[in-house]
Amino acid sequence: MKRFSKYLLLALAVIFALAPVYWVLTISLKSEVDQFAIPPRWFQFAPTFEHYYDAFVVRSFGQYLITSAVVSVASTICALAIGTLAAYSLARFRLPYNLDQKVSLWILSTRMFPAIVTAVPLFLMMRDLRLLNTRTSLIIVYTAFNLPFVVWMMRGFFAELPRDLEEAALVDGDSRLGALVRIVLPLVAPGLAATAVFCLIVSWNEFLFALVLTQTDAAMTLPVGIAGRVTQYEIKWGVMSAAGTVAMIPILVFALAVQKYLVRGLSLGAVKG
């Protein structure tokens, strides 16, 4: 009985999580007639790829996909490069007046206000820099927004690593940077992977800034592109679902590929290896 209720709960959780995904997937494969059939056609419908053709060949969703990929990957790399170095110094070096603690907290505090607060200032800054409707503007903004997260997560991973290892490397004749690259980074690789996945997901799904900063097909990301199909006259459910399905795939593949690291990364230090 106990076992049964356990599986029942699990089944409910799975349905709750996956039903919307299933709905999007089936809508993307249904003809417009089937989409609105009542009662809904859960399984029996003739699959069609017309919406995919419509989205990626007729309309510019291919372009949005590329923009999303470029912006996500570039901002993740930038955030990791800057954030990892910052996190390492904050984890390892003591500054006078507890400044290291204060700086860490100050970095975190940039995530404490709602993102929309910065939308207008950022729009004005990007306009003055003539970066509106460019991928560069999104890369800069996403990097800035991912940085606090990278710093705090990586700081935790560094702090858990015994100092002995770096000290041994220094005594062995390596420089600080050499010890970081040859000893520390390989050891926090699982943490790095987990952080990277998180940044990628956040950037990939980001909607608000993409909406504010980009209006042209050339610079638009997938989420904005998809939302744009809700228009005054019609809602292109098929096109939106097709694009939404495609948008899910890269994150899914990436998360599966680094799943091993993700679990290890999030529980790093819990068990001594």
Place this chain on the structure above:
Amino acid sequence: MSIVFKNINKAFGDSSVVDDLTLEIHRGEFVVLLGPSGCGKTTTLRMLAGLETVTSGDIFLDDKRINDVPTQHRDLAMVFQSYALYPHMTIAENIGYPLRVRKYPPKDRRARVKRVADLLDIVPLLERKPRQLSGGERQRVALARAIVREPRAYLMDEPLSNLDARLRVQMRGELKRLQHQLGTTTVYVTHDQAEAMTLAHRVAVMKKGKLQQFDTPMNVYDFPANRFVAEFVGSPSMNLIDGGIENSKFVTEGFSVALTKDLETGRNATLGIRPEHITISTTPSNGAAAATVYVLEQMGNETLVVLAAGNLKLMARTDADFRVAPETPVWFTVDMSRAHFFDIDTGTRVT
């Protein structure tokens, strides 16, 4: 290489960890820094390695002041208590790491790694990862990484403390032999007086950041500079008895003994006697003091007896075949020619 600490002070915030330490270590010498935990011995070693800054004072390597030389340019090798093997590298890569960062050609690197692996008998382990090794094996690898190049000195921070007792004694012997073979200046930190006695050319005993005595192990044992050293070095510890000097006798409650040294009458002093300088007999004799057996500890090769004389408890060493029941009355004599006297207030040696 010679190492000189000159008036070294180290403080973390307001708390002083090393207090005016001056120490001169000769080329090729094996010096052990000995003391209880918190005495500043590890901090001293870390300052020498450049892993801690010096608050004031100077450190010299071969007459060159190195206070501001960063760790990686000091050309020292260190064995950490935790061994600090790089977990993601094989044993061969671990040992070869100091050579790699110094840009030795790969061929030369392999040859040197092979040579130290031979020396330390770890050739079969070379392709494994640290986590596949036992504690004793990791210890050897840490040593191998230190000696793979010819550093100017070896620094060792309690390298044997994580090993089990049997392995510790074995590695202790090997370390001593190794240092003798290589002849490299070594500074070794430990809280284990047996390691200090067996390994060191000279022992520096420290307490609360202050150097207590710096001498050969035998001199530290036979002529401890103060009460602390007397008690810390030697196992079981030296018996310390507070009392007074009266008419060429040392007198305390329940026990008095004739002096063989001249000490001024009327002063108070602490008498120190090592357990092996107390002789026990089951029959009374002239000049022997009476006591009862409190505890008997049979070690196999010898027997340790705790004697109760009045309020005093004295540890004595006797032959393995000395067997009496607790509470048995016995008589003991003290070899006063081997006794030590310490000032009762300052603890410093009087004679």
